[in-house]
Amino acid sequence: MIFIKKYYDKSQQYFIFTETTRAYMSNCIKDITHNEAFELLTESELLILKNNKTSIKYDKGEVLIKQGTLSNSIIFVKKGISKIYIEGSQKKIILTIKRDNNFLGLSSLYTEDKTYQYTVTALEKCKVELYDKMAFKEVLRKNVAFSNEIIKYINHNTSRFYKRLLCITEKNSRGKVADMILCLSNHIFGCLEFTIPLSRQELAEFAGLSMENTIRILKEFEADKLIKLKGKSFKIKNKSMLERISEFG
Amino acid sequence: MIFIKKYYDKSQQYFIFTETTRAYMSNCIKDITHNEAFELLTESELLILKNNKTSIKYDKGEVLIKQGTLSNSIIFVKKGISKIYIEGSQKKIILTIKRDNNFLGLSSLYTEDKTYQYTVTALEKCKVELYDKMAFKEVLRKNVAFSNEIIKYINHNTSRFYKRLLCITEKNSRGKVADMILCLSNHIFGCLEFTIPLSRQELAEFAGLSMENTIRILKEFEADKLIKLKGKSFKIKNKSMLERISEFG
DNA sequence: AATATTTTTTGATAAATATCAATAAATAAG
DNA sequence: CTTATTTATTGATATTTATCAAAAAATATT
DSSP states (O other): OOOOOOOOOSSSOSOOOSOOOSOOOOSSOOOOOOGGGGGGSOHHHHHHHHHTEEEEEEOTTOEEEOTTSBOOEEEEEEEOOEEEEEEOSSOEEEEEEEOSSEEESGGGTTOSSOBOSSEEEESSOEEEEEEEHHHHHHHHHHOHHHHHHHHHHHHHHHHHHHHHHHHHHHOOHHHHHHHHHHHIIIIIIOSSEEEOSOOHHHHHHHHTSOHHHHHHHHHHHHHTTSEEEETTEEEESOHHHHHHHHHHO | OOOOOOOOOSSSOSOOOSOOOSOOOOSSOOOOOOGGGGGGSOHHHHHHHHHTEEEEEEOTTOEEEOTTSBOOEEEEEEEOOEEEEEEOSSOEEEEEEEOSSEEESGGGTTOSSOBOSSEEEESSOEEEEEEEHHHHHHHHHHOHHHHHHHHHHHHHHHHHHHHHHHHHHHOOHHHHHHHHHHHIIIIIIOSSEEEOSOOHHHHHHHHTSOHHHHHHHHHHHHHTTSEEEETTEEEESOHHHHHHHHHHO
């Protein structure tokens, strides 16, 4: 159980450590979809939602949720990838990238602060449904199975943030970048080759680093044949090494 | 709205910035107590909990919840302060300090991963009640008002972590230490003079810094008459300056 | 296609923070 | 009360990371 902290060192091996007793666990746990929640609703409850629903299409770059505005809606993203981020006074940090069939805004349910805690923008064309929060809460009050399913989604989200917080405090910059690449691969795209809808600046905001540093590490990974880069297209060539860098870096 | 980032500079003023349009918002939002939830329960529901309850006393330093173990209980802390932290492979990070009348383990409800995500240890003598998770879930299923109140607690917690994540990524070390002091003052002790039940190492884990760096900054704050230190006893002497350091640092 | 604009990349440098080592202070143990 | 042990502090140094500036590449505009 003793790990001697190392530094990623091109000349020798990547790592020097004594034991490897733990299996690798990605910090980016698999996301879950939220569509099953609707199956728990009765006809009349579905009708309440239907009567208080607006369907909207967003183009790439458009804002679905703006941090600080009143949270009047619960959003269900039917189609499209979006990024959730917090805007600080000087920096932005991308909390997560969300795929289809996910709720947005659940974390503003029942809070004293009636505003959204984060901003969400579309990374590609998105089809969403806006549910009036009052109506949504009415359904929550009526249907306890639905309510508990929502708890499940919220807690799943929380788990991810615990991991993220640990990642950000504990890992060095290479570990953060490796973790991000694995997260994109495992969680968002589900394959080893993908094209990201993010700029280098956004990648940096996702990793929690400066843009220059992020780029430099990506290039370093490329030079060491861990990944192949071409603009926004990524190819993972040595996943297990990335995992080790993510874990020990 | 333009802030010229500064560095805390003893010789001149602490900060150089052009405008101050935003009001200070602590990153450590006031914690809420969880005891009102019980008032939402019927006699029979209270009985279910009562029949599946164990009352335990913990001494200082004892582990209430251990990260990675099966989450079989929902804990209600009746009395005493505890620390919640995540154990990484090389570092620990204290998520928060919890006071009386708070649930622990709510974030493990309905998650696929059946284990606790964090460790909780008593910082002083604690009186807690362990509720069997099955029984707790049964009550959740029966009582939607209770269930929604639990959502409220979970989301309140989430809000705090968003702020914490931002704090950790955005602030420099002085900002982090200032924020921590304000958090202890506002949130945990509710006054300007208090004695912390934490070692310097634990303070560092709370701030997300090395111990040496944390100590140095504390001494710096003391030299600049922002705080008065004596071992574990703290006295805040210039709160507004700490707030500015927390906000701009 | 030529030009302007933005994004990405590289290099040099400065700043921030962690680490290591040594000492001092506080607490515990005998 | 003295000694041992842990915790806190200080100083020196190395490492990490951000920042600034400039160049290259990619994209958008005319």
